[in-house]
Amino acid sequence: MELRQLRYFIEVAERQHVTEAAENLNVAQSAVSYQITKLEEELGVKLLERVGRNIKVTQIGHIFLQYVISALKTIDEAKEKVDEYLDPQAGTIKIGYPTSLARYWLPNVISAFRKDVPNVNFHLRQGSYAYLIDAVKNGEIDLAFLGPVPMKDPDLKSKILFMENIVALLPSHHPLADRKSLSLGDLRNDPFVLFPKGYVLRGIAVGACREAGFEPNIASEGEDMDALKGLVSAGIGVSLLPESTFYDSIPRFTVKVAIETPKATRSVGIIIPKHREIAPSEKNFYQFLIEFFDRLDRYK
Template identity: 90%
Template sequence: MELRQLRYFIEVAERQHVTEAAENMNVAQSAVSYQITKLEEELGVKLLERVGRNIKVTQIGNIFLQYVKNALKTIDEAQEKINEYLDPHAGTIKIGYPTSLARYWLPTVISAYRDSHPNVNFHLRQGSYSYLIDSVKNGEIDLAFLGPVPMKDPDLVAKILFMENIVALLPNHHPLADRKSLFLSDLRTDPFVLFPNGYVLRKIAVEACQQAGFEPNIASEGEDMDALKGLVSAGIGVSLLPESTFNDSIPRFTVKVPIELPKVMRTVGVIIPKHREIAPSEKNFYQFLIEFFNKLEQYK
């Protein structure tokens, strides 16, 4: 059973005329008749029968027609997906991202990319640090933003796009709210609001406090950036968060204060699988990211 036989059969069945079907497909009438005869012989049933000058689809032929049309539609859709996959200016880019990059950097780079690649679609998936790493390794996604960047993982290609400061977020009634900068040790007696255990931003904050000579008193936890900012706004405690999460705005009733000592920073970048080829559209986007942030660095 060949695809061309199925396509000839559909054309004849819908037009109920061999000559018209052949002309529409730019094929010789004899070729169409021959291929349909071969199809009927292989199936062992009569699909079409002649009624005067026209063709009539048999009862079993009508049943077969519906299945064949559905099958060819699926095949055609699969071919479209392959063509889309091979086109670096189209296709669907699957991106994983953490909550800390969701508000500013993710929409910024996607918007910039779509200006020159309007036919590209994006499938976005938010996840924790470990989830994003595992998803790239197991093929669930092929590209993920991360901070900090896991540079030593043997299964990943990791590229640092930029570095950013971790800053203190304080309630606006805090005694240090008017400071231009502070030492992290100045917050040793304050309650902290941080991400739960297992989140990399909690690890960064706790290790920074330990470097400053104290264990943070973690009074409350939140699983996303807005929750933590809301807790600080309510006066529940202070927090340590990436500076880029305040690019659009600083939450009401809070102030952002740079940390002078120790200097707390994180790398932010992108990871792709090391031992698996990624789609052309994703490879194109990956190169765009590197060039995009290189240009930003030049203008600093």
């Protein structure tokens, strides 16, 4: 069984046409047919069958196809890792991130890193808190930014890069909009707009309200940061969000106000797998992040 036979099989199975597959592979149609026939003879089953001018994948062919796609994906990823070891200044780093870090911190750190290492590529994947943790564990991504940082997971190596405050976002016509700071208890009678149940930032917001002595009245929910800011802009309610999400701008018709008591914060950092070695390019980026935020902390 040869790799080219498996690649030919995938191409024909997906296109359901030998001629089109051969043209895309830039090889002769007879070569494709011959290699697939050899593959079927070795396996002792028919993977493909002709239906008129087209090709249909047999039932066992569909099962074999899924395993072949997975196997070749693993082989291609393995080759990428070998290339990265040969040249740590190149390669592709697969990074996961939540929506709350997408607009400010992620672009800034990647831009700063690429000034020193311009040949490294980044593959970015946004996802939920739980998805990012699972994706790092199963190798779908190499590392992930998270806030808050899970410090007790036995399968992860976690590093806190900085702590940030949670602030109140109020409609500009709110009675407390002219305040520089407020007590969270001052908002006990306001409707809140928060993330849905299961989102970490909702848990932080609800926990802060409970510490202030009340259960928030959640009037609306939004699944991303821009949706929540838009709801506040529309006067639907108030929200509690990480301060860094306002570094670039504050939405129209809203006001950001610091929370004096109780202080609500979250840790922000990076996670990598504890039981799987990461490639040199990923180690370089991981170390860069630690040094980058250490410098920021020293110059505060």
